[in-house]
Amino acid sequence: xxxxxxxxxxxxxxxxxxxxxxxxxxxxxxxxxxxxxxxxxxxxxxxxxxxxxxxxxxxxxxxxxxxxxxxxxxxxxxxxxxxxxxxxxxxxxxxxxxxxxxxxxxxxxxxxxxxxxxxxxxxxxxxxxxxxxxxxxxxxxxxxxxxxxxxxxxxxxxxxxxxxxxxxxxxxxxxxxxxxxxxxxxxxxxxxxxxxxxxxxxxxxxxxxxxxxxxxxxxxxxxxxxxxxxxxxxxxxxxxxxxxxxxxxxxxxxxxxxxxxxxxxxxxxxxxxxxxxxxxxxxxxxxxxxxxxxxxxxxxxxxxxxxxxxxxxxxxxxxxxxxxxxxxxxxxxxxxxxxxxxxxxxxxxxxxxxxxxxxxxxxxxxxxxxx
Amino acid sequence: xxxxxxxxxxxxxxxxxxxxxxxxxxxxxxxxxxxxxxxxxxxxxxxxxxxxxxxxxxxxxxxxxxxxxxxxxxxxxxxxxxxxxxxxxxxxxxxxxxxxxxxxxxxxxxxxxxxxxxxxxxxxxxxxxxxxxxxxxxxxxxxxxxxxxxxxxxxxxxxxxxxxxxxxxxxxxxxxxxxxxxxxxxxxxxxxxxxxxxxxxxxxxxxxxxxxxxxxxxxxxx
Ligand SMILES: Cc1ncc(COP(=O)(O)O)c(C=O)c1O
Numbered sequence: 001x002x003x004x005x006x007x008x009x010x011x012x013x014x015x016x017x018x019x020x021x022x023x024x025x026x027x028x029x030x031x032x033x034x035x036x037x038x039x040x041x042x043x044x045x046x047x048x049x050x051x052x053x054x055x056x057x058x059x060x061x062x063x064x065x066x067x068x069x070x071x072x073x074x075x076x077x078x079x080x081x082x083x084x085x086x087x088x089x090x091x092x093x094x095x096x097x098x099x100x101x102x103x104x105x106x107x108x109x110x111x112x113x114x115x116x117x118x119x120x121x122x123x124x125x126x127x128x129x130x131x132x133x134x135x136x137x138x139x140x141x142x143x144x145x146x147x148x149x150x151x152x153x154x155x156x157x158x159x160x161x162x163x164x165x166x167x168x169x170x171x172x173x174x175x176x177x178x179x180x181x182x183x184x185x186x187x188x189x190x191x192x193x194x195x196x197x198x199x200x201x202x203x204x205x206x207x208x209x210x211x212x213x214x215x216x217x218x219x220x221x222x223x224x225x226x227x228x229x230x231x232x233x234x235x236x237x238x239x240x241x242x243x244x245x246x247x248x249x250x251x252x253x254x255x256x257x258x259x260x261x262x263x264x265x266x267x268x269x270x271x272x273x274x275x276x277x278x279x280x281x282x283x284x285x286x287x288x289x290x291x292x293x294x295x296x297x298x299x300x301x302x303x304x305x306x307x308x309x310x311x312x313x314x315x316x317x318x319x320x321x322x323x324x325x326x327x328x329x330x331x332x333x334x335x336x337x338x339x340x341x342x343x344x345x346x347x348x349x350x351x352x353x354x355x356x357x358x359x360x361x362x363x364x365x366x367x368x369x370x371x
Numbered sequence: 372x373x374x375x376x377x378x379x380x381x382x383x384x385x386x387x388x389x390x391x392x393x394x395x396x397x398x399x400x401x402x403x404x405x406x407x408x409x410x411x412x413x414x415x416x417x418x419x420x421x422x423x424x425x426x427x428x429x430x431x432x433x434x435x436x437x438x439x440x441x442x443x444x445x446x447x448x449x450x451x452x453x454x455x456x457x458x459x460x461x462x463x464x465x466x467x468x469x470x471x472x473x474x475x476x477x478x479x480x481x482x483x484x485x486x487x488x489x490x491x492x493x494x495x496x497x498x499x500x501x502x503x504x505x506x507x508x509x510x511x512x513x514x515x516x517x518x519x520x521x522x523x524x525x526x527x528x529x530x531x532x533x534x535x536x537x538x539x540x541x542x543x544x545x546x547x548x549x550x551x552x553x554x555x556x557x558x559x560x561x562x563x564x565x566x567x568x569x570x571x572x573x574x575x576x577x578x579x580x581x582x583x584x585x586x587x588x589x590x591x592x593x
Contacts, residue, residue, distance in 0.1 A: 279451030
């Protein structure tokens with residue numbers, strides 16, 4: 001059985017219609033994990049299609065004097081972010097389950113692009129829900145998805161961002177569950193999704209640990225990653241959970257589900273969520289569409305409670321400043337999401353810091369230039 | 372949906388012949404609901420209908436309308452209010468039972484409520500839901516969200532047939548039933564029907580329109 005609860009978090013809070021599909025998914029996932037050919041195909045595609053392993057790169061000019069900052073370069077993946085690791089694994093799972101139609105939600109558009117990409121690669125129908133506000137601020141990704149053959153459906157109500165896009169994708173799935181696979185983009189949602197996404201992103205942490213030992217002959221003192229739903233962070237953390245290494249997640253200041261949220265139910269799971277006293281979900285605000293989400297994966301809520309990981313915030317301005325600094329000192333344009341992690345990495349007082357550079361900034365140029 | 376007009380609308384529904392009235396406690400992110408219920412929830416929230424106000428509304432309707440009342444809501448409200456406290460206070464305010472749309476039968480088994488089953492539910496789950504349910508079993512007629520539909524779902528008949536083999540509890544069919552014709556057809560199969568979105572649309576035209584609509588449904592079931 002895959003994990004369904006993380007302490008008091010996780011579970012399945014969905015309409016009954018979806019429960020049999022979640023059971024089927026759980027069985028299919030367990031079978032896939034037990035089948036060496038699944039792992040083989042995933043690893044081979046990871047290497048030849050995605051470009052894994054991604055390098056570690058030490059940002060010497062970016063780092064403040066006397067400290068070392070090492071980047072795990074998920075931005076160099078095919079499609080430009082860590083999201084492809086998850087999309088690829090889930091598309092193999094969807095194929096095993098015999099599903100020909102894929103639905104997904106997207107915020108920054110990176111998960112939508114990754115999903116559209118693997119759907120093109122496997123010849124599957126692809127529908128991506130995206131908030132109208134996110135379609136505006138991440139326009140290049142909308143065009144990319146369309147070029148890849150996906151249908152992008154604008155979500156025109158509520159916050160018009162990732163929260164509403166996720167609700168719409170789930171509603172689509174409720175109505176099409178017999179034929180459709182819901183390819184969720186982060187370690188959120190009803191069980192077993194958080195466990196699936198975590199396992200598929202854990203490749204980041206496994207590689208990074210091996211590379212740290214290979215290059216530096218030691219582990220980092222601190223590992224830092226940005227947290228939206230939390231998938232790149234949980235994937236990177238997974239490599240270091242059992243080590244004496246500090247784990248720091250960085251949320252957007254206006255979307256700090258772990259920093260200022262409380263126990264609530266959103267998108268099928270209990271987690272730490274931005275809610276009011278009555279359990280109504282509050283709007284999140286971030287310059288980065290990928291972090292602009294009032295919920296977070298249940299495992300992060302449990303890691304916060306246990307103290308194994310700590311979660312801090314970075315403001316829009318701090319993320320923008322880190323974006324420019326990395327561009328000007330290293331010749332790397334980061335996505336605005338990991339720019340939050342970069343901002344906090346600058347003031348962490350430790351000798352050797354590993355930062356998850358979860359994606360590249362091409363999609364964010366318009367947003368950055370506007371500020 | 373709970374709101375300032377609920378007392379008047381509930382009276383109208385009762386006059387039209389409703390046997391049970393469902394009152395929505397709005398949630399910001401209702402996964403099981405289509406556009407009509409979602410819009411009604413958005414309006415209710417904008418008008419300040421939070422949990423305490425919804426309980427007051429329920430109490431007031433209970434004082435004035437002699438029809439069993441069933442609040443329908445989502446888990447997040449109970450999580451914030453306290454599960455036991457919610458269960459107690461909602462009954463104290465006059466609820467005959469409770470529906471939580473995103474709480475499958477195996478979650479929070481201690482909370483007594485009307486259970487929902489869907490065409491996708493296995494026999495095992497239909498049986499479990501029937502065992503656990505509070506009075507009647509809610510048969511979701513479609514794989515889908517609430518919302519009006521042009522046809523009665525073909526999935527209802529097989530679902531009723533399966534449920535009949537597994538339980539003796541009354542079966543009420545809902546989701547998508549929009550017209551008196553569909554109500555009549557569903558009423559041939561199930562022991563009762565639940566009409567949500569179409570009733571909300573009628574209520575948007577006022578209480579007289581709602582009363583007329585409910586009376587037409589009633590007649591179609593006769
Ligand atoms: C580059 C990048 N990093 C991070 C995120 C946030 O997601 P998560 O917290 O699941 O890694 C996104 C989401 O779109 C993203 O595009």
